[in-house]
Amino acid sequence: MQFASRLDAIETSAIRELFKLLGKPGIISFAGGFPDSAMFDVDGIRAATERALSQDPGAALQYGATEGYLPLREQLAAFMASKGVQDAAPEQLIVTTGSQQALDLIGKTMISPGDKVIVEGPTFLATIQCFRLYGADIVTAPIDGDGVQTDVLEQLIIEHRPKLIYLIPTFGNPSGATLSRERRLRVLELAAQYQTLVVEDDPYGDLYFNAAPPPSLLALSSQVPGSRDWLAHCGSLSKVLSPGLRVGWLMAPPALLANAVMCKQFSDAHTSTFAQAVAAQYLQAGRMPATLAHVRQVYAERAQTLCDALRAQLGDAVEFVQPQGGLFVWLRLTGAGGKEHNAHALAQRAIERGVAFVPGAPFFAQNPDPATLRLSFATADVEKIREGVARLAQALNAA
Template sequence: MYRFTEPFAHPSGSPIRELFKYVGQPGMISFAGGYPAADLFDVEGLNAAQTRAFESPVRCLQYGPTDGLPELKQEILALMARRGVKCSTDELLMTTGSQQGFDLLLRVLVGPGDVVLTEQPAYPAVLQALRLQQAKIVTVPIDDEGIDVAKLADMLAAGTVHRPKLLYTVPTFANPSGAMLTHARRIALLELAVRYGFLIVEDDPYGDLRFKGSALPSILALAKEVDGALPWVVHFGSLSKIVAPGLRVGWTIAPAEIARRCVVAKQTADLCSSPWTQAIAAHYLAAGSLERHLPHIAAMYGRKCDALCDALEADFGTAIAFHRPQGGMFVWARIEGIEGIDSSALLTNAIERKVVFVPGKAFFSDDVDIHSLRLSFAAPGIDDIREGVRRLKAAFDDGAQRRS
């Protein structure tokens, strides 16, 4: 009856969001969504920032500039400078979460049939956005050190990838893999972008959540070390994972020519992000609250990650393989040793046992690994993590018994 546009004729929703109907069930332990730990929200600091922000109520309640409140932009410029990035206000756009930044970028750069490279496995919302934009998705495999840049170089040199518009990557504690792209690979990726003329889209929501190892500069920070690379990098940042997702505060740093067009696209989307939450974020950052609170969050996530990995090793043994991340919120795992184990079938058994996770197929555009799964350790408490792994192993044993 309705004449929908082609991308929305038969749309599929987020596979992770589909699991939330189970998360709220009494007694359910969730390793599913990438939710920050609610008990780690800096409620006191945010309340103080909100009080300060509302001292200028009109500033909070009136429309604001499309590109963001000037005071918040100054705080983000200072934050990025501490991360080794210097940019100007006309290269910075505040967005309603970093996901909006990606959506705006696609609207101004990617048309039907344009080639977009993604690491695989990749964040499902990005794959969903690319499909709705009717892009041609070409995947590049990853390993424990992030996207396989040598493989990408071979693909480009052989001509198997034709004129990619951009490459999307989460190089620091990737979602879902938790992998950290090495310094050498970051430089090599920048060199490929210059040589073949594609944008590197660097999504960095987890970089501050390091609990082991040494920090690496962002791809944007390293771009100044590679001749001609700076115009080929777009960087997304967010306060969702390190402050609170309810603020919906993200940002895009892009060459001014791109950023200006994203501002025009944003004007037609929401006019401006919420001035109220932007003002709260500006005061929160200006007070130094983020720097004071971040170590506490990272340390607790480190304890939770250890609890999850230790429990997986103790309960599953060699039946599951995974990489221990040095930061972020996720452990990427693979069921080993028994033919026919499908993580989607395991999820069905797991829900009966009151534990939920995300099957790996949600993160693949092609060549799906049905044995993989993503486990988030951020939201549950340590006791729940251990109990959740016990329930997951019981669900795994149920499935193995049925097959035998």
């Protein structure tokens, strides 16, 4: 068969390929970016399902509007308003099949072959693949512990005149970095000044450990005149409620939303109405604050355990910034003491010792750093985390 030429620029996910190696009994995985299924609010979701089927079963089980199930859009607008988004309204958002579809719709509606797109280095692997599928020429903006470096970002905008800029400002995947409030405001100023679309991907913003992070770009846009016209926001219930529901949303300027709806009609007609009805009932029941409080506490303990163990077991052979939320710790191998400084080589030895992680190179659209790796603390309890780091130290010391 002769496949579409657009497939030539992409390859299968390195993370998905890694999962094929994880069938070994007893392996401890820091690889996946999944939430812990043990923390799903099963009782709350069950009750929401029963209400969806008892109150309006015809609507829950029937075809629905491409824009999304109106009761859910109303709940999501209220949810965003509670997080400081002014004038949040149902007509300003569409429901998507996870935030991944929101990114795909942005790719379909905005990117033509050869268009320049700026992303962080590193960034979410699936976004790199998605945008390349539509022919994007991807340019990387460097980040540090405070997120994207806005002075460099401005120079890249001037040089490349990108079609859009993609950022994960809060607890980034894979970096764990959080964009400072000052830099958030600067990003919004750049969007308005250069009339360049900024895509804010925010699946982790509610998973903070202690102090809440700065408000989202969308919430701050009211402080920067003209920036709301150049801002798209992708949200998701996957990390805070259930990824199996596949409920996300896209808030964007009206013209972009209209084109996204048109493209979604061709893709899936609409996100599962039943899943939307369950999510709407869940949000309406008011259980989300307690759910978030629980997962924040658990993930905070696991993140602290992982960072403490890394310092104790690996010492100066690694360097990292301790995350204040999200699901990930981003490490760089220093090579100190003659230890391994190539994450891919370390990953092979780690699997042999019963622990898995994701090498960092695939998360870079340009100039990959082979010394980097991503660890997720979400699905392992504290004892497994300590044991997993001990195994990782054994693999590192075997170099």
